[in-house]
Amino acid sequence: MSAIQKGDLLYEGKAKKVFLTSDPDLVIQEFKDSATAFDGTKKDTIASKGIVNNSISCAMFKLLESKGIKTHLVEKLDDRNMLVKRLDIMMVEVIARNIAAGSLVRRLGFTEGQILDPPIVEFFLKDDALHDPLINDQHAVHLKLASMDELNHIRTKAREINEIMKEYFLTLNLKLVDFKLEFGRHKGEILLGDEISPDTCRLWDVETGKKLDKDRFRFDLGDVEGAYQEVLKRVVGKEG
Amino acid sequence: MSAIQKGDLLYEGKAKKVFLTSDPDLVIQEFKDSATAFDGTKKDTIASKGIVNNSISCAMFKLLESKGIKTHLVEKLDDRNMLVKRLDIMMVEVIARNIAAGSLVRRLGFTEGQILDPPIVEFFLKDDALHDPLINDQHAVHLKLASMDELNHIRTKAREINEIMKEYFLTLNLKLVDFKLEFGRHKGEILLGDEISPDTCRLWDVETGKKLDKDRFRFDLGDVEGAYQEVLKRVVGKEG
Numbered sequence A, B: 001m002s003a004i005q006k007g008d009l010l011y012e013g014k015a016k017k018v019f020l021t022s023d024p025d026l027v028i029q030e031f032k033d034s035a036t037a038f039d040g041t042k043k044d045t046i047a048s049k050g051i052v053n054n055s056i057s058c059a060m061f062k063l064l065e066s067k068g069i070k071t072h073l074v075e076k077l078d079d080r081n082m083l084v085k086r087l088d089i090m091m092v093e094v095i096a097r098n099i100a101a102g103s104l105v106r107r108l109g110f111t112e113g114q115i116l117d118p119p120i121v122e123f124f125l126k127d128d129a130l131h132d133p134l135i136n137d138q139h140a141v142h143l144k145l146a147s148m149d150e151l152n153h154i155r156t157k158a159r160e161i162n163e164i165m166k167e168y169f170l171t172l173n174l175k176l177v178d179f180k181l182e183f184g185r186h187k188g189e190i191l192l193g194d195e196i197s198p199d200t201c202r203l204w205d206v207e208t209g210k211k212l213d214k215d216r217f218r219f220d221l222g223d224v225e226g227a228y229q230e231v232l233k234r235v236v237g238k239e240g
Helices: A049-066 A103-108 A137-142 A148-171 A224-239 B049-066 B103-108 B137-142 B148-171 B224-239
Strands: A009-012 A016-020 A026-031 A034-037 A042-045 A073-078 A081-085 A092-099 A115-125 A174-181 A183-186 A189-192 A201-205 B009-012 B016-020 B026-031 B034-037 B042-045 B073-078 B081-085 B092-099 B115-125 B174-181 B183-186 B189-192 B201-205
Touching: A026 A049, A049 A073, A049 A081, A049 A148, A049 A224, A092 A148, A115 A137, A115 A148, A115 B137, A137 A148, A137 B115, A148 A174, A148 A189, A148 A201, B026 B049, B049 B073, B049 B081, B049 B148, B049 B224, B092 B148, B115 B137, B115 B148, B137 B148, B148 B174, B148 B189, B148 B201
Parallel strands: none
Antiparallel strands: A009 A016, A016 A026, A026 A081, A034 A042, A073 A081, A092 A115, A092 A174, A174 A201, A183 A189, B009 B016, B016 B026, B026 B081, B034 B042, B073 B081, B092 B115, B092 B174, B174 B201, B183 B189
16 A cells, blocks of 8 residues: 555545545545635644544544444555545434534524523535535435435444544544544445544543634634644644 | 403514414414515515405415314404414524425526426525525434424424325315415424415416416516416415
8 A cells, every 4th residue: 555656636625635546446635734614714734633644543443443334545655645445425424422512502592501402404506606505415415415314324424433533532632523524435335435533523622621723723813733732732742 | 262362463574464362372473565585685465465365364374273183273253364373483484395486496506397207305504694594303303493302203293294285275276386384383293383375385376387376476477466366366266
């Protein structure tokens, strides 16, 4: 695997580039430092974010694999690059929530900090022009995003992943408030794709309640790099 | 029942007033001519709308009762007044859709006119300040709008009601595109409440495709009163 080389750029997103390789079943995810929020209207760079998010994502995918969750991770190649299985990505963003925050508060009138037990799982249409609207199962089927069986599968997986991650982050003194997942199809299987990082998870320090995630960037809370580094330090400390 | 008298005004909504009666289990719905759209930002009067909607609603509730659906209807009192069972209304708007139109096109990128088979049932939070956002089952439970059993019940009823209404309107040469339902609790049962009218249903003429519903008001399509009268004429013709 170590001889794998980056081929043509397949896709450039807001936080990552994806490159082809000589193996049609494998692609390389390169993590960038660029950060965007609010449908791309807020843009900046967070120093070393790509390095932090690649490391944390690899650690999380390994943890999940060890608990029986199938992910796209093949191996971490270097600081910013991750070799992954190529997915036919499902155009559904899956959000799991343990504590009310973000759009749940703004859109639906929940109180920030409200405990959600059992956790809420939501599906959103991945469509920037439509601002990633909330959808229900029947919308997803009629929009041909996924079959009902696939939706039930990823909802079940999201709940399993949530239990694993919630427990893990608690050992790092972090509350897993909510997080985003993306799934895709690969050789007849559905694998967890994308990344798991402070860009895609809300993480609050258990003792202080300090937000250690992208909300520091979104709402100009300061010490953005420090928060990402702090999460990495706790994850790596746990690994070591 | 004919001796029933209007008591104090209990509630005034955009299109109806609700009055107490001497019987604590019964209230009177009075249908107004006022029309609003887009969260109340567009307002006007549609001549005789209250009379039309009371008549159509009574006919629809009777039809549904005859097919085993439990509704709040007791009896039509006069042109504008309907005697109904008093409900503890659930703060969930239920929308059933056979053909894509309205918010499905604007919010989710469906093509107007796309056939939805099986029909889509959606839940919305009844909250003007939040612009009645789409919600999923778990939101509804955590917001204490309804239990999961109640949600499953009203979703099943919405599908049954849709089948009955779709078939009925077809006999009137009308396509039932979509419609809104509200349910409430009464003495341990869940009853269909509110109204069923061109204010709450999208109805398209089968031959011409002409919109015979509130969209004529929303989008200034002209001949608003005529459209409401046309639906009433077809419903009454069917009754006679």
